Amino acid sequence: MVTCKETRAAIIALHKNGFTGKDIVATKIAPKSTIYRIIKNFKERGSILVKKASGRPRKSSKHQDRLLKRIQLRDRSATSAELAQEWQEEGVSASARTVRRRLLEDGLVSRRAAKKPLLSKKNIRDRLIFCKKYGEWTAED
Structure with a gap:
């Protein structure tokens, strides 16, 4: 479970002031297992900072x-x-x-070009003729 830095600091402060793990659990600031893990890590490392997680090295810089x-x-x-x-x-x-x-x-998502009908010179000419011929028509026509 991920806890914020303030919560970890509060748990360690209570621990340093003599509170037991059971007393800290009773405050319900974090789950029991989290409180005990934070105290254990603090005793081992002396710090409340979270270690950087390991993982596979990146292929590229x-x-x-x-x-x-x-x-x-x-x-x-x-x-x-x-x-x-x-x-x-x-x-x-x-x-x-x-x-x-x-x-x-980097925020670059894949795109696919929209499929559009290819207009030949003949299509363009025929459309223009049609528009000029029927341009004056109304919905009733």
Whole structure:
């Protein structure tokens, strides 16, 4: 459970003032397990700050992420696979899924162009003739 810094500080302050874990639980400022975990971590580390969670290292740096964004903004119609290929040429070995995640982090979401009917010269001319011929008509006509 995530607790705010103030709650952790309050729990430790009560603990330092001689309150037992049971007494602190009775105040109902946090669940029992959370209170005992905060006290235990404080005794071990001497700090109420939360350790940074571990995890898999990122494939790309901030600089490389900005480079990907520039590549994508240059050609907005490029697919994530094409962007991954270009990014690989710049020295970052990442999948198309990673490319999508990085662009999403930067606020760039995928789009698909709307399908529009293609108008040939003949279609354009025929439409104009139709509009001129029937432009004066009313709903009753």
